Amino acid sequence: MLEADNAQTAHAIALDRKPDLILLDWMMPGTSGIELARRLKREEATAEMPIILLTAKGEEDNKVQGLEAGADDYITKPFSPRELVARLKAVLRRATPPGIEEAVEVEGLRLDPSSHRVTSHGGALEIGPTEYRLLQFFMTHQERAYTRSQLLDQVWGGNVYVEERTVDVHIRRLRKSLGDGHQHLIQTVRGTGYRFSIRE
Amino acid sequence: MLEADNAQTAHAIALDRKPDLILLDWMMPGTSGIELARRLKREEATAEMPIILLTAKGEEDNKVQGLEAGADDYITKPFSPRELVARLKAVLRRATPPGIEEAVEVEGLRLDPSSHRVTSHGGALEIGPTEYRLLQFFMTHQERAYTRSQLLDQVWGGNVYVEERTVDVHIRRLRKSLGDGHQHLIQTVRGTGYRFSIRE
DNA sequence: GCGCGACTGTCATATCGCTGTCATATTTTC
DNA sequence: GAAAATATGACAGCGATATGACAGTCGCGC
Known part of the structure; x- marks a missing residue:
């Protein structure tokens, strides 16, 4: 479990530690979550990492943008722990292909x-x-x-x-x-x- | 090894000599280091040059600004020679993709x-x-x-x-x-x- | 919270292979 | 056959790699 409270740090950590999955809040200080997602997907080293985007309720635009930026899934706030876990599992399952x-x-x-x-x-x-x-x-x-x-x-x-x-x-x-x-x-x-x- | 004690000169040298890497102090006479970094990253001829920013201890804001301006890494003063060298190597390593x-x-x-x-x-x-x-x-x-x-x-x-x-x-x-x-x-x-x- | 063992990164030292040079042998040219 | 050029074998220094040891960290079990 790694945490970062801004895009720079997150980017650095992603590169550094190669996490299995990234949970990304749409609202972040500095670069927006969406921009970070885009960046991560662009770089080869981090392109494979699954990203789940956290968006506030009803912001449909954000979802679309997020998915276009390369996020693998999104969750709408507020969400239940159960839902979060379920999505995490689903994404991880998909992301761990036989390869x-x-x-x-x-x-x-x-x-x-x-x-x-x-x-x-x-x-x-x-x-x-x-x-x-x-x-x-x-x-x-x-x-x-x-x-x-x-x-x-x-x-x-x-x-x-x-x-x-x-x-x-x-x-x-x-x-x-x-x-x-x-x-x-x-x-x-x-x-x-x-x-x-x-x-x- | 090239040196410049102000942004103007540095900019000129960067263009002229195309160094492998730029070590930039946040505090510079004239244009600030950050501004220089931004400029260098904006111009095509110098955009690819890795930049390492030197910042004083604890100035977190500077770091963020620096990275956003396009710096590839930063070092907080005071730093050990060992750390400096290590970072230089790491940045150079990333910047020189194998043919x-x-x-x-x-x-x-x-x-x-x-x-x-x-x-x-x-x-x-x-x-x-x-x-x-x-x-x-x-x-x-x-x-x-x-x-x-x-x-x-x-x-x-x-x-x-x-x-x-x-x-x-x-x-x-x-x-x-x-x-x-x-x-x-x-x-x-x-x-x-x-x-x-x-x-x- | 503490002690222990496993793991890491670094260093000092030991080894080993590579390099450039020389002296000498061989080949080529005329 | 003599001179010039190239081939060959040997060698010592140097640099790169291998090795062993060590101290700091971290996670885990108690």
Whole structure:
């Protein structure tokens, strides 16, 4: 649960933390909610995030504008907690298409997002949160070299200030977790960064 | 590193020298920093330049105004050098989208920039960074002889002082990496330099 | 509210590969 | 055959990456 009381902050947080869903009030200080929605939908990093818009009763115009700006649903104030929850669920359900839930498997190494688990030939692997995300990114973007910068953006999130060398450390932790059986998949590309590859 | 102590000069320099990033103090003589930011963002030539705003502690209003004026990030004084550097990096990272490049293939020899890899009929080849760049240059500039000087400029970069003979050594290393299957592609042009060619 | 363990980011240090240069061998040219 | 150009092998310095350790945070269970 994250909160922001103005559009700037909200924007920054959205980029930074990649929330599953955004609940947006039409009335916000600074940039209007609608403008924020538009912005979020425009940027690739945040375009996929579902947005629910809160509008005051009867403001039909707002609803239309909101939906046009890219909101996925709207709720009219006042609303019951029950209604809110129902809509949240509905939007989340729609927003979590099989794509993200699909497990990936390579040479006996399997990452299953639905159970949030990594297994090697059936046996569970010890793996930290960051390493999990790193591995997930790699397994869904194989055979491609990424710089430390790009990995920071993709795995850590956009507005995060971390030393590039930190990536090295997590790569090492990931390799350690993968063990001898699979660590050859995580390859160093000297002078560039790292790569996940089946070959070689 | 360029400096200006007022908005006019800064504006001029920005236009003139096209810096990668602008660090802007909120407090400036003449036009305020915020006004300058707005101006820079309005003009096409300077709109893409990332701007980081320096604001005094606690002036929340300034931050909001700054971001609305188009600043990409802000730092509150006082700040640590570490933080400054981190933010600079992060902003630059976001501002420099990676170029998209096509793979090149010749007679089963394939160089793929996205995976940063060289393969011979599917099998990965061992190749160092410099040899990789050298090969990339050659494959994108085939059938043409280059002097050692030109290669140094193109592959090593303009302002490097390196012996011309060094090129010979890297040519050799490249040939070695390519192995018997492909080294005939790298040809010596006696008295001139080298050439990448399919023909004899 | 507190203590504990897990996780993160950073640093210092160890390693390893890459680089440029040289001395020497080989090839080409005339 | 001599001179010039290029190829080759060796090497030491340097820079990038790997590793191990550490302190700060955070969430959780008590």
